[in-house]
Amino acid sequence: MTIKRFSLTLLILIFSGCATYAGLNYDQLFGKPEVRERTVPVSSPESDFFLSEVKPIIDNRCVVCHACYDxxxxxxxxSVDGIDRGSSKELVYQGTRLTASQPTRLFEDAQTTxxxxxxxxxxxxxxxxxxxxxNLDAGLVARMLTQKARHPLPETDQLEGFDFSIDRTQVCPTxxxxDAYEADYPLWGMPYGMPGITNTEYQTLISWLGNGAKMNAPLPLTDEEQSLVNEYEKLLNHDDLKNQLTARYIYEHLYLAHLYFSEVExxxxxxxxxxxxxxxGKAVDRIVTRRPYDAPGIDRVYYRLVPVRSTIVDKTHMPFALNMPR
Known part of the structure; x- marks a missing residue:
């Protein structure tokens, strides 16, 4: 083995050892990771703090980039589910892919964290x-917010060092x-490529994260909303074949729409x-298929209305009114 090759092998071993140690260090400091229960009753103080103080910041500064499938x-x-789900290194859209990938649609392709x-x-x-x-040292969101606070964007007319193109190479560190990510890209804290959040917003988010990032359970329907859901589900699920065909037609044209009851004040x-x-009348058991018109795998399909649990953003918002005249 030549000296050059030996030196290269030694460097690889050293750096891989450091990476392994860094991974083990979190386990030694804070224990092994395990999924945590973060949702709390809607009526709890933690839920109220999230809905009134934390969520408005996330909706105002984060979901503009972090709301779509890709x-x-x-x-x-x-959404609460999306925050708790976390990140993936896999690309959703990849033009060179030759085989089908596992879909990762929130609320569909997996039900729990x-x-x-x-x-x-x-x-x-x-x-x-x-x-x-x-919660602060071993949480990615906390680390990225702190990185941004330590390394704000330079005051310049032309921002450099950021790639906003659709096909950019994504860097998704665990x-x-x-530590390596922050050393390589000190200006890449969050919000990425944008002005930092205010100090008040930063303190609010850090307080929330430090206390375990508790979030609200799904918001219940009002009596009026539940009554209307029952009415429309009854309309969509008669047993005769003509009604079943009509309901399927409605579903395949409106499955991407955001439906609302226009007569509710x-x-x-x-x-x-x-x-x-x-x-x-029974708990929803969603039928998940790659395409909305794929075979459901059962003889009888029922069409149900479920509340949207994500923040509404313009780029995916297709409202459709439900009312008796229509």
């Missing part, structure tokens, strides 16, 4: 020891890889129409 690193910050971990998603919130230091809430194995 959000950077597949990190969808537009543990299931998303099995599909390769890694956490952006700390899943190790739930302590103040653990917490074990984060309270704050507007949106719904989506889905296929379920269960009839109205």
């Amino acid at each position: 959000a950077p690193c597949q990190l969808k910050l537009s 543990a299931e998303w971990r099995k599909l390769g998603f890694f956490p952006v919130l700390n899943e190790r020891e739930q302590s103040l230091s653990g 917490i074990e890889e984060y 309270t704050e507007r809430r949106f719904f989506t129409i889905i296929r379920s194995t269960t009839p109205p």
